[in-house]
Amino acid sequence: MSLIGRYAPWIGAAVALIALPHVFSSGASLTMMSLMGFAIIFALSYNMLLGQTGMLSFGHAVYYGLGGFITAHALNVIGAGKLPVPLPLLPLVGGLAGLSFAILFGWVSTKRAGTVFAMISLGVGELVAACSLILRGFFGGEGGISTNRTATLQLFGYNFGPQIQVYYLIAAWCLVCAAAMYAFTRTPIGRMCNAVRDNPERAEYVGYSTQMVRYIAFCVSGLFAGVAGGLAAIHYEIVTASVVGAAPSGFVLLMTYIGGVAYFIGPIIGAVLMTALQISLSDYTGAWQLYVGLMFIVVVMYAPGGLAGLLLMHRPLARAGTLTRLLPSYGLAAVPALMVFAGAVLLIETSYHLLVQASEGPNIHALWISYDATSPAAWAGIVALLAIGFVAFRRTWPIVSNEWNEATLETRRRLGQ
Amino acid sequence: MSSAANTLALELVDLQKSFGVTPIIRGVTLDVPLYERHAIIGPNGAGKSTLFHLISGRFPLTSGRVRLKGEDITGMPPYLINRRGLSRSFQVTNIFPRLSVYENIRCGVLWSLGYRYSFWHLVERLRDARERAELILEQIHLAHRRDVQAGLLSYAEQRALEIGITIASGADVIMLDEPTAGMSRSETEHAVALIRRVSEGKTLVVVEHDMSVVFDLADRISVLVYGEVIATDTPERIRANPAVQEAYLGTAAAPEHDHA
Numbered sequence: 001m002s003l004i005g006r007y008a009p010w011i012g013a014a015v016a017l018i019a020l021p022h023v024f025s026s027g028a029s030l031t032m033m034s035l036m037g038f039a040i041i042f043a044l045s046y047n048m049l050l051g052q053t054g055m056l057s058f059g060h061a062v063y064y065g066l067g068g069f070i071t072a073h074a075l076n077v078i079g080a081g082k083l084p085v086p087l088p089l090l091p092l093v094g095g096l097a098g099l100s101f102a103i104l105f106g107w108v109s110t111k112r113a114g115t116v117f118a119m120i121s122l123g124v125g126e127l128v129a130a131c132s133l134i135l136r137g138f139f140g141g142e143g144g145i146s147t148n149r150t151a152t153l154q155l156f157g158y159n160f161g162p163q164i165q166v167y168y169l170i171a172a173w174c175l176v177c178a179a180a181m182y183a184f185t186r187t188p189i190g191r192m193c194n195a196v197r198d199n200p201e202r203a204e205y206v207g208y209s210t211q212m213v214r215y216i217a218f219c220v221s222g223l224f225a226g227v228a229g230g231l232a233a234i235h236y237e238i239v240t241a242s243v244v245g246a247a248p249s250g251f252v253l254l255m256t257y258i259g260g261v262a263y264f265i266g267p268i269i270g271a272v273l274m275t276a277l278q279i280s281l282s283d284y285t286g287a288w289q290l291y292v293g294l295m296f297i298v299v300v301m302y303a304p305g306g307l308a309g310l311l312l313m314h315r316p317l318a319r320a321g322t323l324t325r326l327l328p329s330y331g332l333a334a335v336p337a338l339m340v341f342a343g344a345v346l347l348i349e350t351s352y353h354l355l356v357q358a359s360e361g362p363n364i365h366a367l368w369i370s371y372d373a374t375s376p377a378a379w380a381g382i383v384a385l386l387a388i389g390f391v392a393f394r395r396t397w398p399i400v401s402n403e404w405n406e407a408t409l410e411t412r413r414r415l416g417q
Numbered sequence: 418m419s420s421a422a423n424t425l426a427l428e429l430v431d432l433q434k435s436f437g438v439t440p441i442i443r444g445v446t447l448d449v450p451l452y453e454r455h456a457i458i459g460p461n462g463a464g465k466s467t468l469f470h471l472i473s474g475r476f477p478l479t480s481g482r483v484r485l486k487g488e489d490i491t492g493m494p495p496y497l498i499n500r501r502g503l504s505r506s507f508q509v510t511n512i513f514p515r516l517s518v519y520e521n522i523r524c525g526v527l528w529s530l531g532y533r534y535s536f537w538h539l540v541e542r543l544r545d546a547r548e549r550a551e552l553i554l555e556q557i558h559l560a561h562r563r564d565v566q567a568g569l570l571s572y573a574e575q576r577a578l579e580i581g582i583t584i585a586s587g588a589d590v591i592m593l594d595e596p597t598a599g600m601s602r603s604e605t606e607h608a609v610a611l612i613r614r615v616s617e618g619k620t621l622v623v624v625e626h627d628m629s630v631v632f633d634l635a636d637r638i639s640v641l642v643y644g645e646v647i648a649t650d651t652p653e654r655i656r657a658n659p660a661v662q663e664a665y666l667g668t669a670a671a672p673e674h675d676h677a
């Protein structure tokens with residue numbers, strides 16, 4: 001591959017990151033893109049464990065959260081002492097904090113893989129969450145630790161007060177971290193992470209201590225999680241005890257898995273999508289977490305490769321020019337799929353309205369229609385939509401799968417395999 | 418011992434292993450000189466694979482000592498033993514199924530070339546690793562399958578890859594656990610030629626059931642019966658040994674595939 005070809009995706013990403021605020025310039029979209037930036041770093045760092053090394057962690061937010069707290073404290077120390085440290089270096093403090101705690105906790109937890117590792121990670125997560133309620137000086141109790149990112153050394157007149165400057169700070173760190181984590185996958189230790197994931201026993205018989213490989217992966221992963229946490233602290237200017245808890249640890253697992261653990265780009269897709277859903281969906285419905293959970297279940301059951309897997313399985317077809325023949329069958333199956341989807345949304349929204357928002361009266365507005373949540377006709381409509389959609393989908397799916405098989409055969413012929 | 422250390426690849430001193438109260442290996446003492454091709458044979462359940470696991474560090478010993486080229490390796494984990502120049506294959510194929518054939522071999526090469534846990538090299542740029550891996554691919558006749566995912570190879574190809582990973586580090590003591598198990602006649606012939614080629618100038622210890630392979634390949638043979646070595650000698654003398662005939666060769670007419 002030529003030099004330009006190899007770096008093209010990164011140059012493209014850099015251009016996109018620079019251009020995005022000019023396309024989406026509203027305050028809300030700047031905030032969302034900033035959140036996506038550190039979510040991407042966090043999810044990529046998580047996938048160093050899950051996808052690359054085969055380690056399922058239930059406590060990754062520990063390193064993210066502690067990175068955030070240390071960054072906030074560092075910011076306050078710098079602000080109080082008027083120390084000459086510029087803000088763009090602060091995520092490094094978060095990274096070193098994440099790394100230090102990973103060195104400490106990883107020593108115990110990476111001695112074993114599989115279920116034992118998962119359980120220890122859960123235990124460490126609970127331990128730190130419990131400490132966050134006890135050590136009020138460090139974690140700030142209910143109120144958390146507030147900080148002020150503008151009280152740092154200003155370089156070139158940037159004080160990082162406006163969100164756009166924070167966005168560019170996050171975007172730059174996001175690009176650097178993503179590139180570094182990608183490079184890590186191409187190093188001897190990165191390749192041995194894959195080997196340990198595939199077959200830990202054999203890895204020991206080619207000279208590698210699986211424990212050491214896991215430990216190194218864990219520490220590097222903690223470093224990047226800490227950077228993400230540091231950026232989050234800079235963005236919010238407050239860190240509360242909830243960031244080290246089980247919820248963010250679970251959410252990073254959802255993001256990464258839904259995006260696709262087997263591909264480097266998977267966690268990026270997952271982080272972007274889930275952050276967008278988390279923010280926009282919560283404006284529309286109080287049951288947004290239910291949708292996220294359902295989506296996770298659907299991905300686990302029907303698309304274990306995640307969204308990246310679904311996208312990338314079409315790549316050879318696109319290359320061979322056989323993708324277009326699939327589109328009619330996709331269109332055909334999309335109609336009943338949308339019916340099921342709409343039926344499910346109406347079912348959830350109507351139930352949610354009756355169970356949680358009953359005090360607001362029976363009238364509900366969902367999916368651009370207004371109706372009475374207690375009327376039998378509405379319920380009959382929802383059930384009919386679900387049933388007809390389901391049956392029709394079962395009928396149209398074989399057509400899709402048939403077309404898929406033929407397109408795959410044709411692809412193989414054209415690519416000469 | 419010190420004089421013997423210069424000429425012995427492997428010394429087993431009264432090796433014992435029990436699982437619970439059941440003794441599996443009951444005092445094995447064996448010397449394998451450098452550059453010897455040594456075969457271990459024995460009936461089902463004799464403990465041949467267990468013996469391999471004990472030597473290579475997979476199981477802890479109940480008692481006894483293992484020395485590799487004069488150095489005591491008793492109780493070391495597999496990776497430390499491997500770094501000292503002992504490399505082994507497995508009876509049940511044991512590869513990295515989701516990595517490509519080439520990457521499987523390259524994993525076997527990295528440590529011995531000194532790259533260890535490096536995160537400051539990019540593997541694609543490591544010329545010595547690439548050249549060594551490609552050389553091994555040629556040797557095991559899998560160069561044309563280089564970029565195939567290893568889990569998708571045929572059985573015989575996976576067995577060849579298994580041997581390839583084992584020799585990739587350039588270890589000078591090679592242990593192969595039933596390298597030809599489950600292969601057809603012609604595949605076996607290929608495998609034997611391969612083993613002969615890759616064990617050139619090295620010490621080879623091989624567990625094997627196929628008697629024609631054993632007598633073809635081995636300089637010396639040890640016969641393991643119920644966790645004890647009842648005889649160690651040249652192929653001709655083993656063939657003529659009445660105790661061996663009674664314990665083992667008498668039943669060797671029936672094809673066997675043991676999983677001890």
